[in-house]
Amino acid sequence: MADMTCIICPVGCSLTALKDENGVIKVTGNACPRGAKYAEAELTNPVRTLTDIVKLTNRDVMLSVKSNAPIPKSLLLEAAAILSTVNAAAPVKTGDVIVKDILGTGADIVATKDVD
Amino acid sequence: MERSDIMTTNESCVTAPVTKKVDVVIIGGGPAGMAAAVSAYKSGVTDILILERDERLGGILNQCIHQGFGLHKFKEELTGPEYAGRYIKEVLELGIPFKTGAMVTDVTADRIVTYKSEDEGEVSIVAGAVILAMGARERSRGQLNIPGTRPQGVYTAGTAQRYVNVKGYMPGRRIVILGSGDIGLIMARRMTLEGAKVMAVCELMPYSGGLARNIAQCLNDFDIPLLLSHTVTDIHGKKRITGVTISAVDGNRNPIPGTEQYIECDTLLLSCGLLPENELSKKAGVALSPVTGGAIVNDRRETSVPGIFSCGNVLHIHDLVDYVSDEGELCGIFASEFVKDNRGTNRPSEAVSSEAVKSDEASSEAVTSEAVKSEAVTYEEASSGAIAVVPEGIVRYSVPMTITQTARDVKIFFRVSRSASDVTVTAASGNEVLCSVRKKRVAPGEMENITIKADRLKTAAGEIRLFITEKEVS
Ligand SMILES: Cc1cc2nc3c(=O)[nH]c(=O)nc-3n(C[C@H](O)[C@H](O)[C@H](O)COP(=O)(O)OP(=O)(O)OC[C@H]3O[C@@H](n4cnc5c(N)ncnc54)[C@H](O)[C@@H]3O)c2cc1C
Numbered sequence: 077m078a079d080m081t082c083i084i085c086p087v088g089c090s091l092t093a094l095k096d097e098n099g100v101i102k103v104t105g106n107a108c109p110r111g112a113k114y115a116e117a118e119l120t121n122p123v124r125t126l127t128d129i130v131k132l133t134n135r136d137v138m139l140s141v142k143s144n145a146p147i148p149k150s151l152l153l154e155a156a157a158i159l160s161t162v163n164a165a166a167p168v169k170t171g172d173v174i175v176k177d178i179l180g181t182g183a184d185i186v187a188t189k190d191v192d
Numbered sequence: 193m194e195r196s197d198i199m200t201t202n203e204s205c206v207t208a209p210v211t212k213k214v215d216v217v218i219i220g221g222g223p224a225g226m227a228a229a230v231s232a233y234k235s236g237v238t239d240i241l242i243l244e245r246d247e248r249l250g251g252i253l254n255q256c257i258h259q260g261f262g263l264h265k266f267k268e269e270l271t272g273p274e275y276a277g278r279y280i281k282e283v284l285e286l287g288i289p290f291k292t293g294a295m296v297t298d299v300t301a302d303r304i305v306t307y308k309s310e311d312e313g314e315v316s317i318v319a320g321a322v323i324l325a326m327g328a329r330e331r332s333r334g335q336l337n338i339p340g341t342r343p344q345g346v347y348t349a350g351t352a353q354r355y356v357n358v359k360g361y362m363p364g365r366r367i368v369i370l371g372s373g374d375i376g377l378i379m380a381r382r383m384t385l386e387g388a389k390v391m392a393v394c395e396l397m398p399y400s401g402g403l404a405r406n407i408a409q410c411l412n413d414f415d416i417p418l419l420l421s422h423t424v425t426d427i428h429g430k431k432r433i434t435g436v437t438i439s440a441v442d443g444n445r446n447p448i449p450g451t452e453q454y455i456e457c458d459t460l461l462l463s464c465g466l467l468p469e470n471e472l473s474k475k476a477g478v479a480l481s482p483v484t485g486g487a488i489v490n491d492r493r494e495t496s497v498p499g500i501f502s503c504g505n506v507l508h509i510h511d512l513v514d515y516v517s518d519e520g521e522l523c524g525i526f527a528s529e530f531v532k533d534n535r536g537t538n539r540p541s542e543a544v545s546s547e548a549v550k551s552d553e554a555s556s557e558a559v560t561s562e563a564v565k566s567e568a569v570t571y572e573e574a575s576s577g578a579i580a581v582v583p584e585g586i587v588r589y590s591v592p593m594t595i596t597q598t599a600r601d602v603k604i605f606f607r608v609s610r611s612a613s614d615v616t617v618t619a620a621s622g623n624e625v626l627c628s629v630r631k632k633r634v635a636p637g638e639m640e641n642i643t644i645k646a647d648r649l650k651t652a653a654g655e656i657r658l659f660i661t662e663k664e665v666s
C-alpha cells in the first residue's frame with residue numbers, strides 16, 4: 077500500500093494505491109481518472125517533466141527549457157547536470173529542440189521561450 | 193512638440209509636459225496587463241499603450257520556468273514563459289503598442305500617467321482610462337523580525353529565482369529556506385537541480401502555505417526535510433552567512449528554549465509571501481483595502497477613482513495565473529466601455545471628482561479600522577447605487593467589494609481565514625439566497641469563487657452577505 081499526493085493538477089488529491097494478490101493496482105482518493113493513472117505510474121515507473129535553463133552564448137539571459145515528455149524521476153538530477161554544460165545560441169523559438177533524446181529517454185529538451 | 197522640455201525635466205516631481213493622449217494606458221506588462229490590453233482591443237478600443245519597466249513583456253512569469261500554468265485557460269500545463277508567450281504573441285499579432293524599459297513614476301486622479309525611459313526621458317500622457325497591473329513584490333526580511341547580524345547571502349526566494357532562472361547566477365551551494373509558500377518550495381527544487389544542497393525548509397506555521405503537489409514534487413522527490421512549526425532564530429557569519437540557528441515554536445509561534453539547532457549554510461532564502469505593489473495607486477488617490485493590500489473595486493474592477501481600473505496581483509494576490517488573465521480581460525472590457533461612454537474623454541481638469549480627492553485622504557491612513565469604514569463610505573459615494581458585498585465569518589475578503597449592475601452574472605472571488613471541510617458557501621441578500629454551493633474543502637492558500645447569476649442578482653435587496661457554513665459535527 078502507498079499513500080501519495082497527486083501532482084497532476086493543483087487540487088492535489090490524497091491518493092492511496094493498493095496492490096491486490098493478482099498484482100492489480102486499486103487507487104482511491106482520486107477526484108478524476110488522471111489520479112489513478114498517476115498512482116499506477118508512481119508504483120511502477122514514476123516520471124516527471126524536467127524544467128531547467130541552458131546558457132545562451134550570445135545573450136545575457138538564460139534560455140528556459142523543458143523535457144517535451146516526462147522522464148524517469150530517477151534521471152532528473154543527471155539530466156539537469158547535463159543541461160548545465162549545454163550551450164545554445166539565439167535566435168531560438170519556443171519548441172526548438174536543444175538536446176535530442178536526453179539520456180536515451182526518448183524525450184527531447186525543448187525551448188520554452190522565444191529569444192530573438 | 194517641445195521635446196527639449198521633456199528631456200530637461202529630470203528627477204523632479206513636477207509633471208512633465210503632456211505630449212500625447214491615449215485611450216487606455218496599462219501599467220505593467222505581466223499576464224494581467226497583457227490580458228487587459230488584448231480584451232480592450234477586442235472590445236473595440238485600439239488606442240492602447242502598455243508601459244513595462246522591464247526589458248520584456250511577461251512579468252513574473254519570465255522567471256517561473258516551472259510547469260503549472262494554464263490548466264484552466266489552455267487546458268494544458270504550460271511553463272511560465274510559455275504561458276506569457278501566448279499573450280505576447282497575441283499582443284504582437286494585434287499590433288498593440290507597448291513600451292518596455294518604461295518606468296511609470298506617477299499617476300494622478302485625473303489620469304495623467306508619467307513614465308521615464310532611456311530614449312524618451314520623462315513623458316506624461318493623458319489617459320482615457322488607466323489599468324493598474326503592476327503585480328506584487330515580496331515581503332522582505334525587514335518584515336520578518338530575524339535578529340542577528342546582516343551578512344551577505346540572505347535573499348528573498350523570488351530574487352534568487354530571478355538570479356538563477358534569468359541571469360544564470362547561483363546565489364550559493366548550501367541552502368536553508370524559511371517559509372514554505374509555493375515560491376519557496378519551487379526554489380528548493382530549482383536549487384537542487386542546479387547542484388546545490390537544500391538543508392531544510394522551515395515553516396513557522398504548523399502547516400505549509402504551499403500546494404500539496406509542490407510539497408510532493410519539490411521536497412519529497414528530493415528528500416528535502418520540511419520542518420513545520422520551526423523558525424530561524426539566529427543568523428551567523430560576519431561578511432557572508434555561515435549558518436543559521438533554527439528553533440521549534442510553540443502554539444503562539446514563540447521559539448521553545450532548548451530546541452535550537454545549528455545548520456551550516458551559505459545562503460538563506462526567505463519565502464514569506466507577496467504584497468500588492470500599490471505605490472502608484474496611492475499617488476492617484478485610489479482607496480486601498482487593508483485586508484487585500486489592493487484597491488477597493490466594483491464588479492467592473494474600477495477603483496474608487498473613476499476611470500482607474502485594477503487587475504492581477506496588484507489587486508489581490510492570486511495563486512493561479514489563469515484567474516489573473518480572466519481578471520485582466522474583465523478590466524479591459526470595462527475600461528474600454530468607460531472610454532466609449534465618453535466618460536474617458538473628459539478634459540483632465542474636469543475629471544477630478546470630489547470623491548477621488550476624498551478617497552485620497554482615506555487611503556493615506558488605510559491601516560486603522562476607522563479608515564476601513566471611511567473608505568467604505570467614500571467608495572459607496574463614488575459608485576452610488578452599488579450593492580456592497582460583505583464577507584462574514586471565515587470569509588476574509590471578496591473581490592469585487594461592490595456590484596454596480598444586475599444585467600450580467602458576477603463571479604465573486606474570495607479567500608478564507610482558516611481551512612474547513614464539507615462547507616456550503618452562500619451569497620444572500622436579506623432573506624434571499626442568491627447562490628449557494630457546496631465545496632469539499634476551503635483553505636487560506638487557495639482562492640475560491642462563486643458566481644451569482646444575473647436573474648438572482650436582480651432580487652438582491654441591499655447588501656450581499658458572503659458566508660460559509662460548515663457541516664454540523666454529529
Ligand atoms: C514564484 C511564483 C510561482 C508561481 N507559480 C504559479 C503556478 O505554478 N501556477 C500559476 O497559475 N500561477 C503561479 N504563480 C502566480 C502567477 O504567476 C501570478 O499570479 C501572475 O504572474 C501575476 O500577474 P500580474 O500581471 O498581476 O503581475 P506580474 O507578473 O508581477 O507583472 C507585473 C508587471 O508590472 C511591471 N511593473 C510594476 N511596476 C511598474 C511601474 N511602476 N512601471 C512599469 N511597469 C511596472 C513589472 O515589471 C511586471 O512586469 C506564481 C507566482 C510566483 C511569484
Ligand code: SF4
Pocket residue numbers: 082083084085086087088089105106107108109110111112
Ligand atoms: S486526482 Fe484528478 S483532481 Fe485530483 S489532483 Fe489528480 S488530476 Fe487533480
